[in-house]
Amino acid sequence: MTDLSTSYLGLALRNPLVASASPLSQGVDRVRALADAGVGAVVMYSLFEEEVHRDQLHDLMVTETHENAFGEAQSYFPSTAAQGGSGPESGGADRYLRLLEQAAVSVDVPVIASLNGSTPGGWVGFARSMQDAGAAAVELNVYFVPGDPHTSGRDVEDRHVEILQQVKAAVTVPVAVKLSPHFSSMGEMAMRLDRAGADGLVLFNRFLQPDVDPEQLVVTTSTGLSAPAEARLPRTWIAILHGHVTASLAATTGVDQAEDVAAYLLAGADVVMTASALLRHGLGHAAVLLDGLDEWMRRKGFGTLDELRGRLAVPVGVDHDAYERAGYVAALQQLRRTYGDPLGARS
Ligand SMILES: Cc1cc2nc3c(=O)[nH]c(=O)nc-3n(C[C@H](O)[C@H](O)[C@H](O)COP(=O)(O)O)c2cc1C
Numbered sequence: 001m002t003d004l005s006t007s008y009l010g011l012a013l014r015n016p017l018v019a020s021a022s023p024l025s026q027g028v029d030r031v032r033a034l035a036d037a038g039v040g041a042v043v044m045y046s047l048f049e050e051e052v053h054r055d056q057l058h059d060l061m062v063t064e065t066h067e068n069a070f071g072e073a074q075s076y077f078p079s080t081a082a083q084g085g086s087g088p089e090s091g092g093a094d095r096y097l098r099l100l101e102q103a104a105v106s107v108d109v110p111v112i113a114s115l116n117g118s119t120p121g122g123w124v125g126f127a128r129s130m131q132d133a134g135a136a137a138v139e140l141n142v143y144f145v146p147g148d149p150h151t152s153g154r155d156v157e158d159r160h161v162e163i164l165q166q167v168k169a170a171v172t173v174p175v176a177v178k179l180s181p182h183f184s185s186m187g188e189m190a191m192r193l194d195r196a197g198a199d200g201l202v203l204f205n206r207f208l209q210p211d212v213d214p215e216q217l218v219v220t221t222s223t224g225l226s227a228p229a230e231a232r233l234p235r236t237w238i239a240i241l242h243g244h245v246t247a248s249l250a251a252t253t254g255v256d257q258a259e260d261v262a263a264y265l266l267a268g269a270d271v272v273m274t275a276s277a278l279l280r281h282g283l284g285h286a287a288v289l290l291d292g293l294d295e296w297m298r299r300k301g302f303g304t305l306d307e308l309r310g311r312l313a314v315p316v317g318v319d320h321d322a323y324e325r326a327g328y329v330a331a332l333q334q335l336r337r338t339y340g341d342p343l344g345a346r347s
Pocket of ligand 1: 020021022023044045046047114116141178204205206224225226227252253254255273274275276277279
């Protein structure tokens with residue numbers, strides 16, 4: 001039997017398969033079912049910056065109304081979302097905390113809260129409430145698309161660092177940053193976040209890319225489940241970053257079979273996350289992935305994850321730019337050999 005135990009964000013995990021943020025965690029029963037399915041940790045679905053703002057505004061309005069009405073009654077304040085108020089008026093943030101609290105005590109694997117936003121500000125302090133509710137760690141999803149073409153790349157990068165620093169200042173539990181691959185120098189961005197205190201990097205967010213329906217003459221916004229080919233981009237960056245950051249590296253996108261998990265680990269991932277595969281095949285698929293990983297490790301003669309993690313990462317010390325360029329040129333030459341004689345192929 002192989003040993004699948006590992007560590008992520010300094011947390012001890014029974015195995016490297018993590019349920020990533022998705023509706024599969026929208027309920028205590030669902031979180032319990034994920035843990036029962038065998039995953040090493042559960043990342044909760046995201047609480048959005050907009051929801052925190054909405055609840056904070058609601059609390060402020062309720063508080064001010066009562067303050068005006070009963071100015072002399074200093075001891076009386078309505079319960080607020082942040083204090084765990086309940087009732088039909090309580091918002092998404094409040095519900096999230098209650099679920100987190102119940103989930104954290106219901107399962108024996110770490111439950112990681114997910115806070116999702118794009119601007120620095122007071123809302124990030126909500127990470128503290130997540131910690132107090134029992135989150136073993138916070139995954140900070142910075143989902144920011146610089147739609148304003150005047151925004152500079154450095155501003156986008158600085159914004160990520162600033163949000164991370166604010167969250168780090170609010171909590172003592174580990175913080176992972178889930179981010180996009182769209183930086184002019186992804187590696188430097190990762191290293192800046194690492195230096196700014198990120199305990200983990202989750203690579204990558206899948207972007208909602210609007211499309212155009214020429215028949216209905218409308219913009220469509222739906223996004224489907226991922227395909228294994230999409231794993232190449234995160235895997236490339238994990239292979240580059242392995243050995244260059246002290247933060248844990250989590251892979252997300254494109255896991256469907258055990259070989260996808262193995263490939264991510266070989267590239268250097270500390271843990272491998274999955275959402276689409278569990279949504280597509282059902283929770284029982286977690287065991288398929290784990291059994292498949294175990295079988296592959298035995299077949300290849302690996303007893304522990306440390307023996308294989310990062311084996312196929314970009315070697316530390318190589319000229320990275322030249323390495324990537326050489327791979328690109330070799331791939332194009334291969335394509336030319338395959339498709340380079342279209343006239344001949346047609347004759
Ligand atoms: C239905 C659905 C809901 C998701 N919700 C969230 C979310 O709330 N927060 C988040 O950070 N990622 C969310 N994601 C992204 C996943 O956590 C994951 O990063 C992404 O789907 C790529 O992994 P996969 O290929 O295993 O699906 C969601 C994905 C899906 C398919």
